Amino acid sequence: MRLTKKVLGLGAVALLAVGLAACGNDDGKAGADSTQTVGESVKYKITGIDPGAGIMEATEKAMEEYDLTEWDLVSGSSAAMTAALKKAYDKEEPIVVTGWTPHWKFAKYELKYLEDPKGAYGDEEQIRTIGRTGLQADLPEAYQILSQFKWTEEDMGKVMIAIQEGEKEAVAAQNWIDDNADKVAEWTAGVDKVDGDKIKLAYVAWDSEIASHNVIKLVLEEMGYNVILTQVEAGPLWTAIADGSADASLAAWLPLTHKTYADKFEGKFEELGINMEGVKVGLVVPKYMDITSIEDLKK
Known part of the structure; x- marks a missing residue:
């Protein structure tokens, strides 16, 4: 081979x-x-x-x-x-x-x-949210939102298809947010707004991760964050989380797809939760x- x-x-x-x-x-x-x-x-x-x-x-x-x-x-x-x-x-x-x-x-x-x-x-795998060590202490409100972020394949599919059919990523994400205010409210429940705190999110160029990160970017911005999205390949993504040059990612496919990276950087990142079940x-x-x-x- x-x-x-x-x-x-x-x-x-x-x-x-x-x-x-x-x-x-x-x-x-x-x-x-x-x-x-x-x-x-x-x-x-x-x-x-x-x-x-x-x-x-x-x-x-x-x-x-x-x-x-x-x-x-x-x-x-x-x-x-x-x-x-x-x-x-x-x-x-x-x-x-x-x-x-x-x-x-x-x-x-x-x-x-x-x-x-x-x-x-x-x-079947899960898409998990990961963050750098110390994220909860440094950005507690963002940590809570990211930990509470969960959605379904159907939710993500609506954003992906809209983008694939020519909608701009930010527009597709905003339209989904406008149509799903109740779900967004669950993500931000119990969280106070901040005033321009910066957060850097890393993601891979999969249509699924483009959808999720554009949605969470707008949610975090509505909560007062200055959000920087950085698109990288899987290896640099995990490296960035491990060395702290990125704060978090919604794009950890585990337990198999990204197992090599999770094993390599064990102890150098935190799992914030599962944001989607049953992926394959x-x-x-x-x-x-x-x-x-x-x-x-x-x-």
């Missing part, structure tokens, strides 16, 4: 989106050549995201677990992955991608997780593909 780095800039992603209809096989149908294996039909490539993302490390380990030695894990970005998925889906062509829920692509396309009989990706990661394919398990990739 080889990890191929293929980082696409915004220009490349835009070209992918513009040129979707111009690419593909003549018949454009998955499985047109019935003699091909799944691996042959996708050129033994799994389309991934950022090389530092926890799901990429988990996928590398899964590929080793299932002995997918002929396969490559292609890295790029979340945007490049979804552009490649759209290109294949529109033509009903085969594709295997790294996937996670919550994500808007499951609402837009008919997709399925490949079964994981060996449990390489673990069971794994390998994802369109439902029209005649494949059900990761083990089928070896055939």
Whole structure:
């Protein structure tokens, strides 16, 4: 198994989106050549995201677990992955991608997780809120809000889909807040407003984390905070929390996806609570593909 780095800039992603209809096989149908294996039909490539993302490390380990030695894990970005998925889906062509829920692509396309009989990706995960040591003493009001922040996949999905359909991130977040004042009130219950205290939040460039951090930014700003959002990869995110250069993050996927980082920085961060239950990661394919398990990739 080889990890191929293929980082696409915004220009490349835009070209992918513009040129979707111009690419593909003549018949454009998955499985047109019935003699091909799944691996042959996708050129033994799994389309991934950022090389530092926890799901990429988990996928590398899964590929080793299932002995997918002929396969490559292609890295790029979340945007490049979804552009490649759209290109294949529109033509009903085969594709295997790294996937996670919550994500808007499951609402837009008919997709399925490949079964994981060996449990390489673990069971359902949680998205947890983490903070630097000393956060509660330094920013007690923010600490309480972040500890009380909890929402559902449906909540997050509304923000993600609005952004994906062209709404600006701040506008999508504000619209959700306006429609869910009762839930926001639960997050801020018992908290006094502050006067311009600064707080720095770090997050990864997953659509799910873009949604959550834009929402909490506006909530904290309404409570008087000066909020700085910093987008980084998973490794630098955990490093920033551990060394105190960032105050908190809502983007810790545990117990598996970010396990390496949690183990590495044990004792150098605090868990503030679970902000979403029942999330999942794994390998994802369109439902029209005649494949059900990761083990089928070896055939």
